[in-house]
Amino acid sequence: MEQKLKIYFTSDVHGYFFSTNYASREEQNRGLLKCASQFEKDENTLIIDAGDILQGSAYTYYCQSELKSNASIAAIMNQCGYDYVTLGNHDFNYGIDYQDSYIEALNGTCVCQNVKNADGSTRYPYQIKTLGNGLKVGIVGIVTDYVNVWEKPANIAAVSIVDPFVEAKMALEEMKDQVDVTICVYHGGFERDLATGKLLSETKENVAYQICEELSFDLLLTGHQHMSIPGQLVNGTYVVQPKENATEYHKIEVVANDGGLEITSMIKRPDDASKCETSEELLAIEADVQDWLDNVVGELEKPLLPEDKVTMAVNGNAIADFINQIQLHYSKAQISAVSLANEIAGFNKKVTRRDIITTYPYPNTLVVYEISGKDLRAAIERSAEYVDVDENDKMVISKSFLEPKVEHYNYDYYAGVSYQIDPSKEQGKRIISCTFEGKEINDADMFSICINNYRASGAGDYPMYPKCKVINEINIEMVDMIMNYFEEMKNEVIQVMSSEKIMVLQS
Structure with missing residues (x-):
């Protein structure tokens, strides 16, 4: 039957x-x-x-x-x-x-x-x-x-x-x-x-x-x-x-x-x-x-809008810069790292709750770690795997971040540290320079770094983080923290720090 x-x-x-x-x-x-x-x-x-x-x-x-x-x-x-x-x-x-x-x-x-x-x-x-x-x-x-x-x-x-x-x-x-x-x-x-x-x-x-x-x-x-x-x-x-x-x-x-x-x-x-x-x-x-989302919470000097993924990774991105700026403001850490969701809306000049929630969709909180120069460089090297160079010497997103699952959110943008990467080099050896306050970072140097709790767990193949000493935990979700920042700056037009070009191909 x-x-x-x-x-x-x-x-x-x-x-x-x-x-x-x-x-x-x-x-x-x-x-x-x-x-x-x-x-x-x-x-x-x-x-x-x-x-x-x-x-x-x-x-x-x-x-x-x-x-x-x-x-x-x-x-x-x-x-x-x-x-x-x-x-x-x-x-x-x-x-x-x-x-x-x-x-x-x-x-x-x-x-x-x-x-x-x-x-x-x-x-x-x-x-x-x-x-x-x-x-x-x-x-x-x-x-x-x-x-x-x-x-x-x-x-x-x-x-x-x-x-x-x-x-x-x-x-x-x-x-x-x-x-x-x-x-x-x-x-x-x-x-x-x-x-x-x-x-x-x-x-x-x-x-x-x-x-x-x-x-x-x-x-x-x-x-x-x-x-x-x-x-x-x-x-x-x-x-x-x-x-x-x-x-x-x-x-x-x-x-x-x-x-x-x-x-x-x-x-x-x-x-x-x-x-x-x-x-x-x-x-x-x-x-x-929908009505709640359209409430204006603050104003930026100019809109912060997404570009294509490669352009953002190579040149840095104002959206990541802004979130790093907020993380540094509340954490008082020396260095901050942030990733962006696979799909982001960005921030209009007049920022609404809609902008914030569709740009930062995760309920992350923040962790401040003490990190060595050696581990910091290793973390940046992991992020450097995000971009490869194809047969036409064109920078492209690495397949490892696209398959079997799209994981743009496992690429981190850093603030407080200056660094340049050559994605044509062997993985693990892509950092050209990495400095803090103008000085090259050595393995034994120690810093404070602010990251979200997802990254702090080591997720995204960042095994160096769970071994670090915890300095502080900020148990406020990032969406709330971003809204709090606008409330704190409500009488100001907020300026965003600008990032440096991250990736270059050395001849």
């Missing part, structure tokens, strides 16, 4: 529920509500999300900072009909209590096998669902355990996040003989190139390829990397991944018969025919968000 399962799968929505990117009020063909208007649900359909719902947009910032509630987020997920969700790393950014209130308000079920309670029990165990047609489906969720690296310890003190591969394996062993279809919902991605099998990263941040190689799930629903991966078989497991911010989703069909399973899928995107419809209450919150 033939039995069918239909799945609508999303991941990394990051709070983009409405049809806007929040850089403006302009309506676009995006947003979870537009996607969900295309979902056709019946008793043999599952709607599943792989995490990173609670953080990432102006809407989620407003919910957390102004409303102090994620009830509207859960209401949207319920309207969309979600049956199962797992947790993403960013769903821990506001702490376990905030996360719990969201999960408790969901009509659907959270599955996240590798999140454990204090007594070691599984907080969100796998589920077995019997469809209307009798098909039994086993669903296990897991999240990258690099949450332990990135997250503020206080935010995850109530739980432990253990090895996702080990937990997925144990869950599969327990449930596989009880079900017809096995599904792993993984907030994580692929550590190898799917076409060639080439290893792309030696870290354990992403282990989807290992799951395909060593386990035998029928279907692996992945996320985290923000990659559009069409449905395909990898070592016998059918895999997919959607792009971020509710710009696309996967419609998956599983047909079970005596011959086994046949799985097919399509990448779907919201279009002009898609409707962004919801309750008056939720539409009112979105309107409040």
